[in-house]
Amino acid sequence: MQLTVAVQMDPLESINIAGDSSFALMLAAQERGHRLFHYAPEALNYSNGQVWTDAHPVTVQRVEGDHFARGERVKLDLGDEADVVLMRQDPPFDLGYITATHLLERIADRTLVVNDPFHVRNAPEKIFVLDYARFMPPTLVTRSLEEARAFLAEHGEIVVKPLHGNGGKAIFKIGPDGANLSSLIEVFNTAYREPHMVQAFLPGVAKGDKRIVLVDGAVAGAVNRIPGEGEIRSNLAVGGKAAKTELTAREREICDALAPELRRRGLLFVGIDVIGGEWLTEINVTSPTGIVAIDRFNGTDTAAMIWEAIERKVAGRR
16 A cells, blocks of 8 residues: 655754654655655645645655755645655644644544644643653642742752753753752743743663653563763763663553553554653653664664554555
């Protein structure tokens, strides 16, 4: 079955093909005979029930500096001419991102959107995870300096991060003396209108922050991300190092608890983050990453697994 696949993502020129999950998905789609189109989220248009975009047909290859070829721009009706839309632009999860989910939701009855735009909008990474608080470290969501100080007094060391942050950006550790906490909350309150996430610091992060990928609720694999020297952040984008890993019993329990809800919501490609083998910190649904590193360590083909799930769902709609 050949599918027409529209990939909504950042400019192809800017990606790192060695580790980019979206590029791996495009390569796998092409190998399966699917037709690829690329467009930027700001190119979406709506009128009279139709959603369309200016898109370019593309082919991809794993050649550094020459990794894609772009055809002439076309007007692509995403509801009538595309079988699948991959919503793969990077966060921030801002009004632009949210608006794209609203527009794509209008064609989701005709075209499979991965991940489901309604549930992407209603499951931001650090909010959806609150449904599984029993697996989380002690957590506070607040803009209040007074509440943050009380939480610090209770837990000794804390981390403070933006509620809608991504890629390990703007994560700060505060020690028992509370030095700079007031200044940090002041800066965060100026920079962000929403509350912030405050969590008990987990010393186990020094041994890694595990990214586990689930495909239609099933575990595809995992990679451990180890912080660089002098860092508490383990994200590969900020210098963390990838390492082979296995799942703990607790991590399997977490995945089993999440799986039915991920399937129900149409969240087909999800990456969860677990610290110390037991503490769930995020459920990433907007543009999950990590499949290239997972496949490199495990000899698996997660992109193919994702496409097999997509193809099953498209076939079930026909």
